[in-house]
Amino acid sequence: xxxxxxxxxxxxxxxxxxxxxxxxxxxxxxxxxxxxxxxxxxxxxxxxxxxxxxxxxxxxxxxxxxxxxxxxxxxxxxxxxxxxxxxxxxxxxxxxxxxxxxxxxxxxxxxxxxxxxxxxxxxxxxxxxxxxxxxxxxxxxxxxxxxxxxxxxxxxxxxxxxxxxxxxxxxxxxxxxxxxxxxxxxxxxxxxxxxxxxxxxxxxxxxxxxxxxxxxxxxxxxxxxxxxxxxxxxxxxxxxxxxxxxxxxxxxxxxxxxxxxxxxxxxxxxxxxxxxxxxxxxxxxxxxxxxxxxxxxxxxxxxxxxxxxxxxxxxxxxxxxxxxxxxxxxxxxxxxxxxxxxxxxxxxxxxxxxxxxxxxxxxxxxxxxxxxxxxxxxxxxxxxxxxxxxxxxxxxxxxxxxxxxxxxxxxxxxxxxxxxxxxxxxxxxxxxxxxxxxxxxxxxxxxxxxxxxxxxxxxxxxxxxxxxxxxxxxxx
Ligand SMILES: *[C@@H]1O[C@H](CO)[C@@H](O)[C@H](O)[C@H]1NC(C)=O
Ligand SMILES: *[C@@H]1O[C@H](CO)[C@@H](O)[C@H](O)[C@H]1NC(C)=O
Ligand SMILES: *[C@@H]1O[C@H](CO)[C@@H](O)[C@H](O)[C@H]1NC(C)=O
Ligand SMILES: *[C@@H]1O[C@H](CO)[C@@H](O)[C@H](O)[C@H]1NC(C)=O
Ligand SMILES: *[C@@H]1O[C@H](CO)[C@@H](O)[C@H](O)[C@H]1NC(C)=O
Ligand SMILES: [Ca+2]
Numbered sequence: 253x254x255x256x257x258x259x260x261x262x263x264x265x266x267x268x269x270x271x272x273x274x275x276x277x278x279x280x281x282x283x284x285x286x287x288x289x290x291x292x293x294x295x296x297x298x299x300x301x302x303x304x305x306x307x308x309x310x311x312x313x314x315x316x317x318x319x320x321x322x323x324x325x326x327x328x329x330x331x332x333x334x335x336x337x338x339x340x341x342x343x344x345x346x347x348x349x350x351x352x353x354x355x356x357x358x359x360x361x362x363x364x365x366x367x368x369x370x371x372x373x374x375x376x377x378x379x380x381x382x383x384x385x386x387x388x389x390x391x392x393x394x395x396x397x398x399x400x401x402x403x404x405x406x407x408x409x410x411x412x413x414x415x416x417x418x419x420x421x422x423x424x425x426x427x428x429x430x431x432x433x434x435x436x437x438x439x440x441x442x443x444x445x446x447x448x449x450x451x452x453x454x455x456x457x458x459x460x461x462x463x464x465x466x467x468x469x470x471x472x473x474x475x476x477x478x479x480x481x482x483x484x485x486x487x488x489x490x491x492x493x494x495x496x497x498x499x500x501x502x503x504x505x506x507x508x509x510x511x512x513x514x515x516x517x518x519x520x521x522x523x524x525x526x527x528x529x530x531x532x533x534x535x536x537x538x539x540x541x542x543x544x545x546x547x548x549x550x551x552x553x554x555x556x557x558x559x560x561x562x563x564x565x566x567x568x569x570x571x572x573x574x575x576x577x578x579x580x581x582x583x584x585x586x587x588x589x590x591x592x593x594x595x596x597x598x599x600x601x602x603x604x605x606x607x608x609x610x611x612x613x614x615x616x617x618x619x620x621x622x623x624x625x626x627x628x629x630x631x632x633x634x635x636x637x638x639x640x641x642x643x644x645x646x647x648x649x650x651x652x653x654x655x656x657x658x659x660x661x662x663x664x665x666x667x668x669x670x671x672x673x674x675x676x677x678x679x680x681x682x683x684x685x686x687x688x689x690x691x692x693x694x695x696x697x698x699x700x701x702x703x704x705x706x707x708x709x710x711x712x713x714x715x716x717x718x719x720x721x722x723x724x725x726x727x728x
Contacts, residue, residue: 278490278597282554282568296569298551298591298599303394306387306543307356309563314352314367315382321368321535322349328371329533331404331465331522337532341368355383355538364539366402372519372534375526381536383514385543386418389556389563390575393507395544397473402537404465404520408434411473414511421513425473426455429462434517442474447496447672450481451506462523469539475507494593499661499673508548551591551599552576569603579604585612586639594675616643618654650676659688669693 282299285292314320321328322343329337342348350368357365372379397411409427414420428434437455445452459471482493497504519534526534547556549565553576556565567576569591570583579588583604592600615631617623619642625631633642636649636657645655660666660673667679671690674680681690 279551279593279599280554282552282601296601296603298593298601299554299568300551301547301549301553301556301565303544303546304556306391306545307541309389309558310356310385310387310541310543312352312355313384313386315384316380319369319381320351321370326370327532328368328535329530331520331533334527334530334533350537352383355541359540364402366537366539368402368537369516369535371532372526373531375528375531375534378517379519379534379536381516383516383538383541384418384511385513385541386511387563388417388510390415390508390510390548391543391545391563392504392548393473393475393509393543393545396475396542397512397544398540398542399471399514399538400469400540400542401471401520402465402469402539403535404462404522405459405469405471406516406519406536407460407462407521408517409460409471410515410517412513412515413509414513415505415509418511421511423453424509424512425453427457427460427471428455429457429460431455431457442477445478445481447481450478451502462520465520475544478507491596494596494599495675498592498594499676512543547575549576551593551601569601570606571604582606586641586643612640614641616641619643652677 279298279300280302281297283294283296286295320343321341325340325342325344325348327337327340329335330339340348341350343351350366352367354365355367359365369379369381406427407429411424411427412421413424414422426435426437431437431439435455439457440452440454441456441458442454445454459468476487479487479490479493482496483489484492487493516536519536521534547553547563547565549556549567550571552569552571553565553567556563558564562574564574565576567573567580569576570580571588572578572580577588577590579586583606585605588604589602591602594600613625613629613631615623615625616637616639619637619639620631620633622632631640631642633639634654636646636655638644638646645651648658649655650658656677658676660671660679661676667673667681667690669682669685669690671679671681671685679688679690681687684694686692686694
């Protein structure tokens with residue numbers, strides 16, 4: 253049968269569209285038009301907005317209000333040359349002012365611009381400052397937070413975060429040149445963390461020791477290194493990270509925030525004790541705060557935009573709200589669910605479906621005993637299945653052509669001996685263990701279980717033999 257030219261063009265266009273989709277990153281688009289036997293239809297995917305530089309959108313508040321220098325004008329010195337005190341901060345002169353917005357400007361001219369505090373002239377009273385950053389939007393970190401300090405990094409500081417628009421706060425990371433002395437905590441590095449304790453709040457000494465104010469200006473909150481524990485050093489296996497985020501609830505929340513706060517508790521000291529005779533060299537100065545993150549849209553939006561001065565998800569899948577965390581009116585046939593990264597690579601969109609139509613009696617054919625509901629309008633669900641149409645799984649079950657009982661669970665760590673749980677269905681065991689839960693050592697009652705080392709030994713013996721032989725021959 254000859255193809256009509258317009259439908260040929262349409263299928264070519266669809267092919268092109270699908271190529272474009274394949275070349276886009278994972279979870280970039282929420283839907284695409286695909287060709288089927290019944291003509292083109294929409295296919296829906298889990299989706300998330302691209303990472304953005306969130307410094308452009310943040311509101312900065314500095315406390316106490318009189319902590320910014322320049323009112324009245326003040327001279328200051330530097331740690332490297334404490335006797336050259338020719339610099340001045342003066343809030344009334346543009347060139348000499350150091351207001352908070354200089355922490356988030358773009359520095360297009362190449363000139364470094366920075367916020368600066370008053371000096372520590374009131375020593376021994378501590379020099380304290382809080383910098384609160386707010387977005388009025390839930391965000392998810394996608395790379396390291398980086399704070400750039402001019403004239404030396406603080407010797408004691410805390411990074412806090414809030415998940416509820418600033419109502420309650422929790423520490424995110426402690427920074428000190430001596431963690432035990434400042435916070436009574438053992439110093440740790442992110443390299444010390446593993447899959448089981450990646451969300452631990454640590455105190456690090458890595459960014460607070462004196463190395464010269466020009467040598468290292470940055471203080472980081474390491475996101476990449478934490479991702480790398482699951483995704484590999486080059487983040488080449490993000491699927492694994494996303495799979496973990498689905499099963500370990502705390503992991504996703506760890507990277508989520510609505511506000512951040514820096515509590516600056518003691519400035520740079522130049523590697524020695526505080527010198528009372530020259531307090532004009534102690535102060536804080538920050539030139540930049542980088543926050544690479546994406547809007548949290550519960551995998552229901554591929555874009556996030558500024559509306560009425562606030563970032564908002566452009567919700568798809570018939571969801572609504574700033575974070576797409578509810579079904580739109582008239583689409584509440586099922587309870588709202590976030591999209592899911594699983595199954596990889598496309599995830600599940602979990603779209604909100606239209607409510608109020610009489611087909612609510614069509615039961616899910618895999619999840620229920622009968623295709624139609626019974627006389628009282630109920631679908632009869634199979635074991636482990638729930639929901640009005642038997643389309644959802646009870647806790648402890650996973651959808652796989654119907655609900656099947658979970659074999660393993662990352663939160664309960666049912667896989668033993670270091671095995672990892674894949675999609676609740678299978679433990680992947682380390683080489684020396686086997687069994688459904690990796691509970692059996694391969695060595696039990698089997699010969700040659702240390703085959704690899706035996707082989708290695710025999711090769712080594714062989715080489716030694718050959719070497720000995722040739723030595724013997726040479727000496728003969
Ligand atoms: C910084 O914030 C903390 C927590 O709200 C508060 O206890 C402290 O007094 C603040 N410090 C300054 C200098 O405002
Ligand atoms: C925060 O965002 C919400 C939702 O978009 C909006 O209603 C509210 O006015 C915003 N608040 C501020 C202070 O911008
Ligand atoms: C995290 O766990 C690893 C081993 O799983 C351990 O070596 C390390 O000390 C732990 N780190 C912290 C900060 O508790
Ligand atoms: C909203 O739901 C309807 C019915 O389920 C569907 O046809 C439509 O494509 C959905 N819209 C979006 C944007 O997902
Ligand atoms: C219909 O199914 C529901 C749920 O399984 C059950 O409680 C109810 O007794 C059933 N009614 C009839 C008439 O079979
Ligand atoms: Ca700046």
